[in-house]
Amino acid sequence: MELIRLTKENLEEEHICCAIANNKDIQVMSKKAWLGERLDEGLVFLKGNVRGKCFIEYIPAEYAWAPVEAEGYMYIDCLWVSGQWKGQGHSNQLLEECIRDSREKQKNGLVILSSKKKMGFLADPAYLRYKGFKTADVADPYFELMYLPFAETAEKPKFKSQVKDKKREDMPKGFVLYYTNQCPFTAKYAPLIADIAKEKNLDFTAVPILTREEAQNAASPFTTYSLFYNGEFLTHEILSEKKFEKILTQLKIDSREQ
Helix, strand or coil: CCEEECCCCCCCCCCCCCCCCCCCCHHHHHHHHHHHHHHHHCCEEEEECCCCCEEEEEEEHHHCCCCEECCCEEEEEEEEECHHHCCCCHHHHHHHHHHHHHHHCCCCEEEEEEECCCCCCCECHHHHHHCCCEEEEEECCCEEEEEEECCCCCCCCEECHHHHCCECCCCCCCEEEEECCCCCCHHHHHHHHHHHHHHCCCCEEEEECCCHHHHHCCCCCCCCEEEEECCEEEECCCCCHHHHHHHHHHCCCCHHHC
16 A cells, blocks of 8 residues: 655645545644644654544653653654554554564664554554554553564653552542544534533533643543543543533432532
């Protein structure tokens, strides 16, 4: 498959692969604005020449919006191939190009966020292990930092210490949602559950992460979207209205309790 690399010159015209066709959609606009600000930091967004989810996004780990210590590594934000493009070797093609590029840039290796078992929005651990990745570090409740070193002497990456805390006493009471515009879907779904919480009179604080420094000091390994309740991590999954309602039911929360 022909691969296209996003640049400042073609960013506006190229489809960004996340099933959103309209360039005027707030989700597309927020993601492209975020990408545009990262390109000068060495971010690479490489996509198949198709209108579908077939891309890899990576950046030098020093500039990654993630609370990791991985100096000299390349951090993969996302590797996503789905729909009709699955099963045709495109994931291998994208990853191999990332490896080639990273070696050429004399990086120590690759690092990526995964999980104990396959979960949405996180890299598939079985696929990564098949490609030679190893677990470098773990954080509750299910996050795994995986890496592919290019040399045996490469220092092992790790999570920053704050993501190991099981409960954050410094958070406001109730729900706290941290999110970035790294994923286009947050532009739609973060305000959606904030509005639901307001309608139900719930204690809810939405905290947009606006800088790399804030992201690198975040409370969760997944800075794109992480929901906490009374200081305890609940989920990294970008929630629809139905899924948020399910969480409220599981926690036995309704508007009368607030």
